[in-house]
Amino acid sequence: MSDATATPAELHGHEDHGHEDHEAHYGVPGYDPTASKMGMWLFLFTELLLFGTLFIVFAAYFYKFPTYFMEASSSLNIPVGGFNTVVLLTSSLTMALAIAALQRGNVKLSVKMLNATIGFAVLFCIVKAFEWGGKFEHGIWPGSDHVSAMEFGQQVFYSLYFVMTGFHALHVIIGAGLILWVKKRTLNGTISQERLVLMENIGLYWHLVDLVWIFLFPLYYLIS
Amino acid sequence: MSSDTAMPDLPETNYINAEKGLKSWLTTIDHKRIALMYLIAIGGFFVVAMGLGFMMRLELLNPGEQFLDGAAYNRVLTLHGVIMIFLFIIPSIPAVFGNFCLPIMLGANDVSFPRLNLASWYFYIAGAIVALFSVAAGGVDTGWTFYVPYSANTDANVMLPMFAAFLLGWSSILTGLNFIVTTHRLRAPGMGWRQMPLFVWGIYATSWIAVLATPVIGITLVLVLIERYMGIGIFNATMGGDPILFQHLFWIYSHPAVYVMVLPAMAVVSEIVPVFSQKRIFGYRFIAMSSIAIAAIGSLVWAHHMFTSGMADEGRIIFSFLTFFVSVPSAVKVFNWLATMYKGSIKVDPPMLFAFAFIFLFSIGGFTGLLQGALSVDIHLHDTAFIVAHFHYTMFGGTGVMFFGAMYYWWPKMFGRMYNRTMAYVGFAMFFVGFNTLYFPLFIAGLKGMPRRYADYLPEYHSYHALSTVGSWIMVTGILILFANLIWAIKRGKRAERNPWGGATLEWAVASPPATHQFDGPPEVGEPYDYKIPHLGDDESAGSGADEGKA
Amino acid sequence: MDAAAHDTHDAHDEPHLTPYSVYVGIWLALIALTGVTVLASVVDMKHQAIFVALFVATAKSTLVVLYFMHIAFENRVFWWFLLSAIATFVIFVLLTFADYAYR
Ligand SMILES: [Cu+2]
Numbered sequence: 107m108s109d110a111t112a113t114p115a116e117l118h119g120h121e122d123h124g125h126e127d128h129e130a131h132y133g134v135p136g137y138d139p140t141a142s143k144m145g146m147w148l149f150l151f152t153e154l155l156l157f158g159t160l161f162i163v164f165a166a167y168f169y170k171f172p173t174y175f176m177e178a179s180s181s182l183n184i185p186v187g188g189f190n191t192v193v194l195l196t197s198s199l200t201m202a203l204a205i206a207a208l209q210r211g212n213v214k215l216s217v218k219m220l221n222a223t224i225g226f227a228v229l230f231c232i233v234k235a236f237e238w239g240g241k242f243e244h245g246i247w248p249g250s251d252h253v254s255a256m257e258f259g260q261q262v263f264y265s266l267y268f269v270m271t272g273f274h275a276l277h278v279i280i281g282a283g284l285i286l287w288v289k290k291r292t293l294n295g296t297i298s299q300e301r302l303v304l305m306e307n308i309g310l311y312w313h314l315v316d317l318v319w320i321f322l323f324p325l326y327y328l329i330s
Numbered sequence: 331m332s333s334d335t336a337m338p339d340l341p342e343t344n345y346i347n348a349e350k351g352l353k354s355w356l357t358t359i360d361h362k363r364i365a366l367m368y369l370i371a372i373g374g375f376f377v378v379a380m381g382l383g384f385m386m387r388l389e390l391l392n393p394g395e396q397f398l399d400g401a402a403y404n405r406v407l408t409l410h411g412v413i414m415i416f417l418f419i420i421p422s423i424p425a426v427f428g429n430f431c432l433p434i435m436l437g438a439n440d441v442s443f444p445r446l447n448l449a450s451w452y453f454y455i456a457g458a459i460v461a462l463f464s465v466a467a468g469g470v471d472t473g474w475t476f477y478v479p480y481s482a483n484t485d486a487n488v489m490l491p492m493f494a495a496f497l498l499g500w501s502s503i504l505t506g507l508n509f510i511v512t513t514h515r516l517r518a519p520g521m522g523w524r525q526m527p528l529f530v531w532g533i534y535a536t537s538w539i540a541v542l543a544t545p546v547i548g549i550t551l552v553l554v555l556i557e558r559y560m561g562i563g564i565f566n567a568t569m570g571g572d573p574i575l576f577q578h579l580f581w582i583y584s585h586p587a588v589y590v591m592v593l594p595a596m597a598v599v600s601e602i603v604p605v606f607s608q609k610r611i612f613g614y615r616f617i618a619m620s621s622i623a624i625a626a627i628g629s630l631v632w633a634h635h636m637f638t639s640g641m642a643d644e645g646r647i648i649f650s651f652l653t654f655f656v657s658v659p660s661a662v663k664v665f666n667w668l669a670t671m672y673k674g675s676i677k678v679d680p681p682m683l684f685a686f687a688f689i690f691l692f693s694i695g696g697f698t699g700l701l702q703g704a705l706s707v708d709i710h711l712h713d714t715a716f717i718v719a720h721f722h723y724t725m726f727g728g729t730g731v732m733f734f735g736a737m738y739y740w741w742p743k744m745f746g747r748m749y750n751r752t753m754a755y756v757g758f759a760m761f762f763v764g765f766n767t768l769y770f771p772l773f774i775a776g777l778k779g780m781p782r783r784y785a786d787y788l789p790e791y792h793s794y795h796a797l798s799t800v801g802s803w804i805m806v807t808g809i810l811i812l813f814a815n816l817i818w819a820i821k822r823g824k825r826a827e828r829n830p831w832g833g834a835t836l837e838w839a840v841a842s843p844p845a846t847h848q849f850d851g852p853p854e855v856g857e858p859y860d861y862k863i864p865h866l867g868d869d870e871s872a873g874s875g876a877d878e879g880k881a
Numbered sequence: 882m883d884a885a886a887h888d889t890h891d892a893h894d895e896p897h898l899t900p901y902s903v904y905v906g907i908w909l910a911l912i913a914l915t916g917v918t919v920l921a922s923v924v925d926m927k928h929q930a931i932f933v934a935l936f937v938a939t940a941k942s943t944l945v946v947l948y949f950m951h952i953a954f955e956n957r958v959f960w961w962f963l964l965s966a967i968a969t970f971v972i973f974v975l976l977t978f979a980d981y982a983y984r
Contacts, residue, residue: 144515145446149507155545159582163564166572167571248561248562249560254569261562262564268562269553
């Protein structure tokens with residue numbers, strides 16, 4: 107297809123499912139992977155700005171309380187954070203491979219890679235849960251008495267730490283759910299070598315989750 | 331509006347009567363039907379919020395307490411602001427006329443993601459329900475800006491309106507996303523970026539702001555909620571937080587939101603002015619690019635709302651300086667509209683009157699805005715009635731007026747019926763006179779020190795307030811006449827031609843009202859502002875003005 | 882670009898096939914950069930540490946965006962989209978600091 111008209115009209119053959127139609131209509135949006143991807147990227151921008159806002163908040167307070175932030179940062183466990191970084195990076199790899207495999211028509215490998223991605227996501231959450239649990243044991247949670255007794259800078263650090271990693275973990279969980287859904291649709295053939303934009307889009311979402319962590323990790327763990 | 335037999339002279343099946351029953355509306359994915367559903371909801375909320383404003387004016391008729399005490403006044407004021415901003419002005423033109431016209435103007439049969447489009451409507455309705463529910467739960471007294479620390483401490487239930495704003499934010503993000511993709515992917519063959527109507531350019535620029543700025547307010551409101559319910563201090567100064575940071579984040583969205591409100595209004599003016607001058611738009615590219623420029627520069631100036639809140643001096647000077655720039659692209663538009671009218675054969679039909687009103691009122695609003703952009707002046711004007719007058723001139727005199735203008739321009743297309751002209755003129759005249767009587771005195775009262783958001787005032791401000799309240803009576807009467815005329819037209823209006831105004835954009839090439847699939851095949855795409863090509867509508871209206879204009 | 886042309890015309894109907902090995906290579910680079918940033922944090926650099934960390938994180942995310950997210954092979958219009966989004970965010974940061982940096 108070379109121009110705009112061809113897009114909806116030509117692709118009409120594989121009309122979006124669940125949208126019954128009797129005869130070809132001009133200009134009815136059908137399967138247009140470029141449009142879907144464009145929509146997904148725009149959605150990712152909202153996520154980018156959402157986390158971006160949290161990073162602005164972080165930056166403003168880091169600028170205000172540099173020493174307290176560094177002190178509090180040293181209470182976070184670098185090996186654990188590093189391990190989780192590797193887990194997420196690897197899950198990004200398996201996600202990319204799942205798409206690459208399906209592009210080559212290798213459904214089996216694709217599903218295996220999706221399974222691996224979900225596995226890594228769960229592993230990430232487990233590690234995160236232990237990490238948070240460790241903090242709770244030390245009486246550190248949002249609004250706890252122990253935190254409220256700290257210096258302002260440290261209070262803000264821990265507040266932001268829980269809010270930002272919490273939001274990120276929420277995205278990991280949602281992402282894992284979406285990948286599970288994609289896996290089901292790959293198995294029943296709704297997502298296939300010819301129609302894989304949905305998998306690509308969920309992949310994009312997953313990589314964004316990875317991107318956020320790429321910044322969260324050094325900013326929280328490595329500034330001490 | 332699902333009436334069928336009453337319209338024997340209308341196209342037998344059109345998008346309105348294609349399917350029947352409430353369910354067919356609530357599950358529709360036709361962009362035109364979704365536009366109508368927005369119109370009903372948005373119009374309804376406008377009337378409600380107008381009633382609240384009317385009540386505030388009545389309370390202010392005389393000094394002392396009339397029928398609202400201070401607390402009640404605060405709640406009415408917050409509700410008026412929240413409904414007007416979030417439920418009316420922000421969605422108004424894009425959700426109704428963007429949905430209706432943008433695909434048709436591009437030569438497409440729908441938006442790129444029709445089901446997402448319907449979902450946006452449900453987000454809007456959900457947000458609206460939560461907002462109304464918050465009233466039932468006792469109302470909120472924070473004002474629509476939800477400033478901390480008050481919003482984090484007040485006894486009122488802030489959770490609900492904030493959640494409502496969050497849902498409404500998603501509605502406008504998803505609508506914007508849809509319009510951007512549609513503009514990129516569904517243009518008819520031959521419709522390059524330079525053949526796009528300026529309305530589409532305006533909506534396109536608006537959509538980008540909605541997508542990039544709305545998430546900021548979304549997460550900020552969530553942070554306030556977390557702060558409120560988990561007892562942490564992100565913005566709380568007693569726990570190390572910085573309340574001014576909230577103001578930054580709030581205005582990072584809310585100043586660009588001003589352009590989400592006004593860019594679509596300008597886009598409608600850019601359609602109406604050339605059509606009723608029957609002259610090709612002057613400076614097409616400048617108008618198109620100024621929309622993008624407004625979107626870009628508009629995101630650089632937010633902190634001019636915070637000059638008195640304790641920012642660093644250097645920051646204040648930088649933002650004051652940047653604010654002056656944002657008026658340049660707006661002025662570019664005004665000059666181009668005037669140049670379009672120059673030596674045109676101007677037809678003063680009702681839509682054109684609204685465009686005139688926009689240019690007049692928005693210029694006043696814009697210039698007074700420039701005054702506040704100047705740091706030294708703003709220190710005096712901040713939080714006075716001057717500000718109230720200013721933003722009513724820009725938002726209501728701008729967006730509100732062009733929402734009416736768009737209705738009077740596209741109504742014959744949407745319903746295939748023409749309204750009564752005389753009543754349109756009467757309604758417009760009362761509206762315009764009432765508007766200025768209502769808001770202009772507030773400039774003077776504000777200059778003399780009348781603070782905003784107060785339920786009471788000293789006797790020396792009495793004459794301004796009394797005049798203003800009388801203005802509100804005239805204006806509301808005018809608006810009710812304008813609305814009644816339109817509603818009357820749906821049932822009883824004269825059959826409208828396909829192209830009553832002699833427009834050259836594609837919506838005038840399809841039936842009135844359009845069929846569900848308005849285009850059977852790729853439409854013939856011409857220049858959107860070339861009125862000499864008689865291929866659209868009836869020859870009479872399409873050809874007439876252009877030659878005279880050359881004289 | 883002629884006026885009628887579509888900005889997102891698909892040059893290739895076939896999806897761009899990236900060899901598996903490229904993905905693995907990018908992954909190795911990402912792991913290596915993670916190692917670098919952790920090691921750098923051990924070195925005492927006072928206030929420069931944050932900039933080193935941000936620099937490495939930016940490098941890592943560039944790799945992810947270009948290869949895992951396919952921006953390197955995507956249509957030009959996607960570049961512009963991403964560029965505007967990032968520019969918007971950078972502007973928000975810089976102008977917020979027009980206040981904070983002077984307080
Ligand atoms: Cu502003």
